[in-house]
Amino acid sequence: MDEIAVMLDQLTDGANYRIYHVWKGRPHHSHIRLREHDDRPRMNFGLFDSDGVATLIWKIVEQNGYHISASYKANPVVASKAQIVAAYNSAISSCGGKYNLLNNNCQKFARLFMTNLGSVHQRQLFHP
Numbered sequence: 001m002d003e004i005a006v007m008l009d010q011l012t013d014g015a016n017y018r019i020y021h022v023w024k025g026r027p028h029h030s031h032i033r034l035r036e037h038d039d040r041p042r043m044n045f046g047l048f049d050s051d052g053v054a055t056l057i058w059k060i061v062e063q064n065g066y067h068i069s070a071s072y073k074a075n076p077v078v079a080s081k082a083q084i085v086a087a088y089n090s091a092i093s094s095c096g097g098k099y100n101l102l103n104n105n106c107q108k109f110a111r112l113f114m115t116n117l118g119s120v121h122q123r124q125l126f127h128p
Contacts, residue, residue, distance in 0.1 A: 004045050004056060008088055011081040017042065018076040019084065021114050023107075024065040030110040033066075034084070035076075047106040056092075056109070077117045087116035 011017065020033040022044075031046025048057050069075055079087070091112035111121055 002056065007043055008085050011084065013081055016078050016080055017084060018078055019117060020076045021069040021072045021110050022066040023069050024067065030107045032110055032113055047109045071122050072114055072119045073122060074119055077114065077119050079117050083117060087113050090116045
């Protein structure tokens with residue numbers, strides 16, 4: 001079990017969480033922001049570059065130039081622990097070993113995760 005799966009396993013059964021897709025520019029990066037139902041920060045996770053290798057990591061990153069994506073409806077998604085774990089496992093299995101099926105693309109991982117939770121991505125060339 002990877003570190004993020006361990007963290008997700010520590011979520012409370014029966015509780016709902018708010019999940020956001022967030023992004024920033026220069027350099028562009030997308031990741032997932034997971035918050036308690038009352039909007040307190042819990043964790044962020046996504047694909048990050050680690051010496052040229054895509055690495056799935058978690059950390060608490062508030063703001064730091066990140067914006068809530070307008071191209072996802074709903075954003076945030078409200079989901080239970082079971083739904084979050086299932087969406088994560090599905091996104092990971094779609095990535096392939098070492099995330100090679102995504103060509104190290106943080107946007108694709110985050111999109112897989114959000115759409116697995118029922119959010120619809122309305123593709124835009126540029127974020128508003």
